[in-house]
Amino acid sequence: MEIPPELVPFISQFSLEETRVTISLRDRDRWAIVRSGGFCMNRSGQWEYEPLPSSRSDDFIARTRFTLTEATEICRSKGWLGARGG
Incomplete structure (x- = not known):
């Protein structure tokens, strides 16, 4: 779905179907790739614990x-997001 x-x-x-991953707005125009358990992806593609604000x-x-x-490009490259956005 577009x-x-x-x-x-x-x-x-944005909740990505059949994963435990979301793309979540964290600040004005800044998004985090988040998985359950309080972890977010860093620019190296590794999961880091996300501390309190x-x-x-x-x-x-x-x-x-x-x-x-x-x-969205990172999630698409991991196979979590289809080529057309879902």
């Missing part, structure tokens, strides 16, 4: 936040 671009500003999370360092945020385009 998401109409005008709706994207109102979406805060007050304990997240600038380095952690830089490693684990993506644009929506980057996050």
Whole structure:
């Protein structure tokens, strides 16, 4: 299913079918690839525990936040997101 671009500003999370992975909005235009158990993917493709917001360092945020385009491309490359978005 294609998401109409005008709706994207109102979406805060995408759940990827048949996975325990979501793409979740964390800050203005910054998204995290999250799996159950409190882990998020970093730019090296590894899972890191996501601390409470007050304990997240600038380095952690830089490693684990993506644009929506980057996050969907990563999920697509892992096979979690179909070629047409679902």
